[in-house]
Amino acid sequence: xxxxxxxxxxxxxxxxxxxxxxxxxxxxxxxxxxxxxxxxxxxxxxxxxxxxxxxxxxxxxxxxxxxxxxxxxxxxxxxxxxxxxxxxxxxxxxxxxxxxxxxxxxxxxxxxxxxxxxxxxxxxxxxxxxxxxxxxxxxxxxxxxxxxxxxxxxxxxxxxxxxxxxxxxxxxxxxxxxxxxxxxxxxxxxxxxxxxxxxxxxxxxxxxxxxxxxxxxxxxxxxxxxxxxxxxxxxxxxxxxxxxxxxxxxxxxxxxxxxxxxxxxxxxxxxxxxxxxxxxxxxxxxxxxxxxxxxxxxxxxxxxxxxxxxxxxxxxxxxxxxxxxxxxxxxxxxxxxxxxxxxxxxxxxxxxxxxxxxxxxxxxxxxxxxxxxxxxxxxxxxxxxxxxxxxxxxxxxxxxxxxxxxxx
Amino acid sequence: xxxxxxxxxxxxxxxxxxxxxxxxxxxxxxxxxxxxxxxxxxxxxxxxxxxxxxxxxxxxxxxxxxxxxxxxxxxxxx
Numbered sequence: 001x002x003x004x005x006x007x008x009x010x011x012x013x014x015x016x017x018x019x020x021x022x023x024x025x026x027x028x029x030x031x032x033x034x035x036x037x038x039x040x041x042x043x044x045x046x047x048x049x050x051x052x053x054x055x056x057x058x059x060x061x062x063x064x065x066x067x068x069x070x071x072x073x074x075x076x077x078x079x080x081x082x083x084x085x086x087x088x089x090x091x092x093x094x095x096x097x098x099x100x101x102x103x104x105x106x107x108x109x110x111x112x113x114x115x116x117x118x119x120x121x122x123x124x125x126x127x128x129x130x131x132x133x134x135x136x137x138x139x140x141x142x143x144x145x146x147x148x149x150x151x152x153x154x155x156x157x158x159x160x161x162x163x164x165x166x167x168x169x170x171x172x173x174x175x176x177x178x179x180x181x182x183x184x185x186x187x188x189x190x191x192x193x194x195x196x197x198x199x200x201x202x203x204x205x206x207x208x209x210x211x212x213x214x215x216x217x218x219x220x221x222x223x224x225x226x227x228x229x230x231x232x233x234x235x236x237x238x239x240x241x242x243x244x245x246x247x248x249x250x251x252x253x254x255x256x257x258x259x260x261x262x263x264x265x266x267x268x269x270x271x272x273x274x275x276x277x278x279x280x281x282x283x284x285x286x287x288x289x290x291x292x293x294x295x296x297x298x299x300x301x302x303x304x305x306x307x308x309x310x311x312x313x314x315x316x317x318x319x320x321x322x323x324x325x326x327x328x329x330x331x332x333x334x335x336x337x338x339x340x341x342x343x344x345x346x347x348x349x350x351x352x353x354x355x356x357x358x359x360x361x362x363x364x365x366x367x368x369x370x371x372x373x374x375x376x377x378x379x380x381x382x383x384x385x386x387x388x389x390x391x392x393x394x395x396x397x398x399x400x401x402x403x404x405x406x407x408x
Numbered sequence: 409x410x411x412x413x414x415x416x417x418x419x420x421x422x423x424x425x426x427x428x429x430x431x432x433x434x435x436x437x438x439x440x441x442x443x444x445x446x447x448x449x450x451x452x453x454x455x456x457x458x459x460x461x462x463x464x465x466x467x468x469x470x471x472x473x474x475x476x477x478x479x480x481x482x483x484x485x486x
Contacts, residue, residue, distance in 0.1 A: 329445075344448060346445050346448055346449075347445075349452075351448050351451075351452055352451075352464040353447075353448035353451065353464065353468070354464070355464060355465045355468050355469075356465060357465065394461055397452070398455075398461065401452035401453075401455055401456050402456055404449060404452050405422070405449065405452055405453045405456050
């Protein structure tokens with residue numbers, strides 16, 4: 001319901017005065033937070049500061065803003081929690097305007113490194129979203145807290161008299177403009193459910209809480225099981241469990257998506273399915289930035305980047321990572337476990353079979369269908385992602401091309 | 409074998425044709441009936457044959473057998 005930044009701001013009781021992001025993300029990100037400065041060093045000079053690590057997952061957390069300057073470090077996470085062994089990680093810095101004054105012109109990374117070393121430190125139990133599966137794992141708790149703090153419940157939209165709520169109806173909020181059709185079951189015994197403004201739930205849909213159905217999202221029938229955040233403007237059907245589906249993505253048809261993280265403008269063809277549990281119940285290993293990481297979790301689905309499309313019948317193995325702008329054409333077997341951005345997968349082989357101009361044309365078509373325009377900043381970001389990940393794509397396509405040619 | 413012969417042999421293998429049916433002026437799609445997936449396979453097969461990495465935007469813009477020969481020759485001469 002709330003973004004990670006909104007959760008942090010809520011935990012601190014302060015509005016966000018500025019964001020600092022990787023430079024190649026800045027223009028696109030600025031489009032989304034037009035009222036707040038992005039990568040603008042001026043915000044570092046204005047007042048006393050709270051500089052928060054954007055990976056802080058502010059669930060059940062209070063960030064103290066008063067008191068002396070501090071570098072607050074993340075207390076060592078318990079073993080088996082799926083977080084990296086990278087030594088101490090900074091959670092946030094509380095710093096005065098006077099301390100900042102001589103530093104403000106330096107690059108942010110230098111400022112943070114300097115303050116982390118100089119300020120008195122303390123440790124606090126803080127959850128960091130080090131990997132995407134951490135977000136999925138903690139999403140049910142985040143949904144419950146968001147609902148508790150939302151302060152809204154009941155039916156402000158329309159709920160057909162032949163739709164049913166299972167459990168305490170005070171755990172449900174149907175926002176104004178949302179419509180729930182007959183033969184829908186909303187089970188709030190495991191947690192609250194929010195159906196946000198303009199969303200529509202078609203007949204033969206079962207929603208289990210905790211869950212969030214975003215603005216103007218349409219559920220077209222199926223099982224939306226616990227721990228899902230979907231939307232805005234998604235079209236979702238089939239079976240979805242403990243998954244995060246970002247805006248404007250579609251999984252219209254049958255097929256199972258579990259413990260998955262899906263980016264924006266993704267389209268999953270009918271019967272696209274992922275495994276989220278290995279047959280031997282061991283921990284799932286996931287490809288992350290050139291190495292394989294043990295998630296230390298037995299329930300891990302797939303991770304799919306923006307603008308990726310899958311054909312009918314696409315099958316993803318447990319812990320599969322799919323980049324942005326990928327086109328997966330099913331062949332009856334499992335897709336490769338790591339598919340670099342811009343790949344075209346045919347006959348199970350990763351190829352460089354997509355022209356970038358065609359990718360952008362398709363992206364313009366997809367966004368246009370939802371009355372959105374792909375901006376120059378959006379295209380520049382996609383182009384940057386393509387360049388950033390190109391070595392992975394070249395290596396994978398070189399590895400797979402022999403097998404592809406052998407099948408010809 | 410010359411580049412021309414190797415390109416024709418690779419094309420014949422991917423498109424399941426007799427090499428004698430393939431000439432340099434033939435279009436992969438219109439004359440030889442290559443489907444879109446086979447176009448991708450052709451690029452992969454040429455890369456495998458010549459041990460090169462072609463730019464996909466340029467490679468997929470090539471429409472004829474002769475065009476592929478010229479493109480690969482240019483690439484090999486670099």
